[in-house]
Amino acid sequence: AKYEKAVTCLTKDKETLLTFYAFPADHWDHLRTGNPIESVFATVRHRTVRTKGALSQKTAKLMVFKLVQAAAKTWRRLKGANQLPLVIEGVTFTDGVAENDTENRAA
Template identity: 70%
Template sequence: MECLIKDRHALLAFFDFPAEHWIHLRSSNPIESVFATVRHRTVRTKGSLSQQTAKLMVFKLIDAASKTWRRLKSTNQLPKVIAGVKFIDGIEVIPNTESHAA
C-alpha cells in the first residue's frame, strides 16, 4: 500500500492526457516494440556486418516497420498537450476567466 501511495501521481498521470490519446498510452513499452524487429534480425546475422552495413540494415528495418505503425488519433489535441493545457479524467479544463464584481 505504501508503494501505491508513494507512486500515486505517476500511476494516475495517464488521466492527465486527452481521452482520445489513452489508447496510444496503454502500450506496455512502445520503444521496445519498435526495436524488437531490429534486435531479432541483427541477432540472426551475428558478426557478419560491418559498422556501416549494420547502420544501414537497422535504418531499413525501422523504415519498413514504420509503415505498419498506427497513426495517432485526435492529432488536433497535440498542440494543447504541448502548450500545457490541463486535462482532468481526459476532459480539457477550461479556466474560468470571468471575474465576479460585486
C-alpha cells in the first residue's frame, strides 16, 4: 500500500523487465554492460577532439575507421557465441537455458 505507484509500474512492465532471462545465460554479462556503444567510441572521440579542424572530411573518416579497427583488437569476445544461431532461429530460453521444444527449432 505504501508504494502503490512503484508496484503498478513494475507489474505493468513485467514482461519487458524479464526479457533478460529469455536469452542464453552466457550472454547475460554482455546484456548488462552499460552503454557499450559509448565505450567503443571513447577512443575515437579522444583522438578526434585533439585534431579538430586539422582534417578534411575524407581524412577524418579514414582516421575514425583506423581508430575503430585498432580498438577492435582489445574488445572482449562474446561468451556463448555458439548459441547465437539458436537465438537467431528463435529458440526459446527459460532462465538462460534453451527449451528442448522441437517446434521452435523447426520454425
